[in-house]
Amino acid sequence: MEPRRLIDRWLEATLRIHPGEQRSTLLLFLQCLSVVGALVVARAARDALLLSRLSPSALPRVYLLAAAAVGLAGAAWARVGPYRPLDRIMPATALASALALVAARLVRGLTGPWLDLALYAGVEVIGALTLAQLWSHAAAMHDPRSARRLFPLIAAGGTLAGALAGLAVGSLSRRWGVENLLWLAALLLAAAAAASAVSAREAGSPLQRATARPPTSRRPADRHLILLGVLSAITLIASTLVDYQFKSAAAARHAGNPSALGGFLGMVSAGSGLVALVVQVGLTSRLLGWLGLAGTLALLPAALVAGSGAALLAGGMWPAILARGADQTLRYTTTDSASRLVLLPLPPPRRTLAKTLADGLVRPAALAAGGLILLALPRSWRGPSALALATLVLCLAWLAMLPGVHRLHLAALRDALRKGRAGASPEDGRREWVEVLRAALASADPAELAWALSRAREAPGELQADVLPHLAHPDPRLRTLACLALAGQDAAAEHLLPLLADPAPAVRAAALAAHPGPPVERLRQAAEDGDPEVRGAALRALLRAGDRGLAAPGLAALADSADPALRRQAARLLGPAADAGLEPLPGILLHDADPSVRSAALASAGAARTDALLPALAAALGHAGSWRAAADALAARGAGTEAVLAPLLADARERPVLRRRAALVLGRLATPEAAALLARRVGDEDEAVRGAVAEALGRAIQLHPGLPLERDLVLRVIRVELVLAWRAVAAAEALGLPEASGRARDARDGARHLLAAALTERVDRAVDRALRLVRLLQPAAELDLAREALADQRRRAAGVELLDTLLDRRLRRLLLPLVEQGSRRARLREVAGLAPLDSPDWLRELLRDEGAWMAAAAAWAAGELRRVDAAPRVAELLTHPVDWVREAALTALERLLPPAELARAARDLTADPFAPARERALAICERGGAVRPEVPG
Amino acid sequence: MITTVEKALFLKSVPLFAALPGEELAELALIAAEVDADAGEEVVREGEAGDALYLVVEGKLRVLRGGRELTRLGEREPFGEMALLDPGPRSATVRAETDVRLLRIGREEFEELLTDRPAVARGVIAVLVRRLRETAPA
Structure with missing residues (x-):
């Protein structure tokens, strides 16, 4: 296998990156890496520079300033952003941010502390804007399924950046001086600008924001969003207090030495980043599985409670470092992932509103609230112990809110699952999903119960005990669903047995389908049931058990029935019959007069594991009423179908319409073998087949860009x-x-x-x-x-x-x-000289054109233009396979030939199956005086 | 009697079919029936359910609504296009001013053709979308 294909397969198997996604994912990863790296470096530099000039007691005012700046920038972005193409604004923002940092570095030393304040707020604004744009761009490029697969990978770029940038800051700060770290941050932002420009260009036409302007405040906020907003605010206020404690302790430890302070901040960042990388890559999804959403969300406040408790009991630098480390590590890994899952079941407009409120309103407000709280506290209460106590109280409140979040999440998940909303599936939180189904299976509401039973088969082992009681439900519809929910479970066999004699036919049929191995005698009886569904289910069970002798007569009886409902049952069994080796197969059903029978037969044939029905499916491509269902069935079979389509496509004598449809199916298969077969026919003689091949090959290449192609050909x-x-x-x-x-x-x-x-x-x-x-x-x-x-x-x-x-x-x-x-x-x-553009006689050449329409138009023109010399060529068209070409040729000859010759030419068309041609020929013969032959039927 | 190719040539002048390639026009022409109407005869009546498109091959007709003449139709001009896609009531009466020869395409036959010839459907959709783009606000 080619190295490229090996790599594609490895990426798909390990990282779940599908072919065609590698480049875009890499670009987004690099963009995230650059942006977060720049922010880590810039934050370390600005914190060190600020704290070297100002006392930590100034931090609360700095928080307020930063909150105001981020709030204003967020509001401006929300107003302007949705209406500007991201492919321009993203690189422009990153580049402008880089230039701003360069300017800040250049004027440093010429100005007072106000620059450090402006730099502090400016870095927060840069962070807010560049990250918002990055994730908007990523969201516009992905649907919910690919986002779920790829966003953690992209985010891992940021986590990696945190570790690497932190290490770089630690060593470079001492070597170059902390103020020169601004150059590095600017360089990283320039790299982010380049990555975003390439990424946006490759994504295609100018991207629009995935979300429109968020709903206004006229919409009443619901409990879910209020609770999430309050929780978000509490976590951010706690984070601000932890940040203050950490920076105060760091400033005290490295007073008067900004480079050492910068280095220390960098090392803490690096340590947090490395731990975060390990957590993100190796632990986050496992933790979500073990602890569930609420448990995972509880990790950060629990860690901060522990840190605050240690600070109260022991004091010193280490509790502050550990609290800060826990905040930096867990916030951007487990807490972020869990928070995204909390929002996932919400309808897209509410999800957008929640995210917009969190980023644009709650975050700056919480930052400002943290600053205000610190300002409001008397000096004596701003010591490490008092702040640790305040943090402890906030984190306990945080933990107390989590059960409420869990309940609301379950309610939203249930709502989403019932409405079949995209973005809510078992993979997002299996424990919660099973909990939701279990609760619904205990419901007295028939609609909710029906929904839960229909989904229960997705967790067969876990919900069996909850489903079994419903086998005795008074509603036959629910008994049916309960049977189907237990399909294939050996432990349920004895419970399903009595339902084989249920008064409702649908329940009997479902029990037959679900029972892993019904007794033969019961199957024999059911095979003669009055209800077609029950008979079909019984025959299917007999075929599954390999009992062809018993199944064959029953299937033949259904297939020969005059009732389409019975024939449809037989049609659904075509595939299982083929798999069981039953002969002869009722292949006639593939050409049944009833469209529903034909469709069922084709679908069943397509789902068969054996290849016995493939030739019949391929032949069905040639029938006007069934070719689409045949194409769907062949495409659904996937790899292995190429062998039966290859001779159809390759045979130039085969009908063009059949060859075109074979090309269509090969394009949908998009396997390397299919692509190779199509590539061999790119130069086919038939124009329409060439067109179909080009289109099919294009589709195949788009789905799998790595498919081999002979470029020269x-x-x-x-x-x-x-x-x-x-x-x-x-x-x-x-x-x-x-x-x-x-x-x-x-x-x-x-x-x-x-x-x-x-x-x-x-x-x-x-x-x-x-x-x-x-x-x-x-x-x-x-x-x-x-x-x-x-x-x-x-x-x-x-x-x-x-x-x-x-x-x-x-x-x-x-x-x-x-x-x-x-x-x-x-x-x-x-183009003179580039291509051979001569012909001895263009009209005569067009009369021999492979295309029917061209030949007909040329014949028509020959007649109207009185091109008598072209008459022999026009006469050749009297035997053309297309009706209206023969008609056009005859009409043209009326203008070109003398009456006697015309009558002779027309004679052969007097028996033409095409009425207009036949009637014209007869009229000509009458006028010409020729003996009128027998008129057919 | 008009040949299939001549019918196709006429049908090409109908805006709804302008984007159709030749082979598809020929298939469409196969379901287009020649219909004659005498002078004074009403071809379609205002308010009745529309079920066919008409194309003038020869002759002249008058288009009336509420008794008032709106316009006149001559050779190669179609009327009742939308009845092929939507069975709404006719918006006007069309009466032959002279003896006329028309091509008529019925909705049932057209729908069958759309099932068998998706290229016809694509061509019609392309024209409708183009009209939508042209009339949509910028």
């Missing part, structure tokens, strides 16, 4: 398509056809317009195919935009402009003049 085919297009242009020019579409003056003019339109279509399709093929070699999303823009007159010019920038020189020369404005003659001059 694709380039050759692109050239072939473009030459085909140019020959159509040359033909239109040589025949003197109108350049612009317009209203025809007469029949002759109409024929010329028709042929001109057919040639224009040829050009457009060839260009479309060529661009689809170029997309295989050059995976730029803008190529798709350009291709689609060409079809819209209003956007065509922009599309051409885009192609001009995207294509390489050789392709540009051959392709651009095809799509540019300008006269045909001028455009043909540009």
